Amino acid sequence: MAIARKRRHRETGDMSLNVTSLMDVLTVLLFFLIKSFSVTSTSLLVPEGLALPHLDQAAGAEEALVVSLSKTDLRVGERRLAKLNSGSYSPSDVAGDGSTILPLKHALDKEIKKRNALFEGTDSSRIPPAKILLQVDKRLPFATVKLLLHTASQAGYSDYQFAVMKTLE
């Protein structure tokens, strides 16, 4: 009987796939990814060539306008505003005062106008301060970064968030 059953099994060509181990792998992967997925965390798109500094501990980044400054360019979001030559701005991009980056100032002024339009009619004391998230290459000197800070401050962004990478434990 058993032999006959086996023969029948061979003849029909049925193949059974054991998915138990695959289900195990998928479930474990799923739990891991659910754990690392966060709805509220800010995900940063770090431009190529920009190395962020490492810190052992830092607070989470809040949603804010992202400005990236690397050795080769200055960006607001993903839009490149100015090119840098090994960490130095081109003279045409810097205003006469030597402290304001012109393309950045124009871009930030537009963003502030949009923001103010959102808060139109609201009491100025209840408007939260405009925040800016700065992704700056760790190798840049303060002489380059201070122009960025000065321009942001001139445009109305006085609250800075300096993006860092948390050192893995």
Added chain:
Amino acid sequence: MLRKDTRRKKHRIPLAEINVVSLMDILTTLLFFLILSANFVEFGAVQAKSSSPEVSTQSDPKPVFALDITLKSPTSARIYLGPIAKLKFQKSDQLNGLIQRQFKGNERLGYLSTIEGRSTKEMIAKLQGLLIPIKQSFPHETKAVLSLADPLVYEDWIQVMNGIQSMGDEGKAFPLTNALGKTEKTVVLFPTVLVSEMGRFER
């Protein structure tokens, strides 16, 4: 005998099969979505503000707490503590002792101390050693100004800024007595850091 066997077979409950195809579909879709959105690098942010010069319009301005840290190099810093005679503060014996030992200056102009370290980490540890007693004397003060020299590399002054804001996870918590007289342990130093350029006369 055979009849008994067939009866037994008739009363058997048939095996139920679970169709896992739809479950596999859901798992695969979820997995795909989560892999796309997964971020294996954790980002953080160090908060700071821009310093704006405050011009007093009063003829006799109210005395304010002033703490200014000037970073000349990654291993050398200078702390300036403004005049404190007219300010309310706690643990006056501890603070006066610290000022006599570590600072130079007077009540009218304020006090200055220079810190040197073999590395940035060591310098930050020494800096925190001075900031803790100042914080314990002025527990309600949260602002400190960080003045930076032009050649300083971004990574170095970010670490110093972070060190001024808190002791960090590895740092030892220190006791702090609040305005209500309650003593708690904390690692927070001066969380509001105003970034400024080093003055021309300080270079």
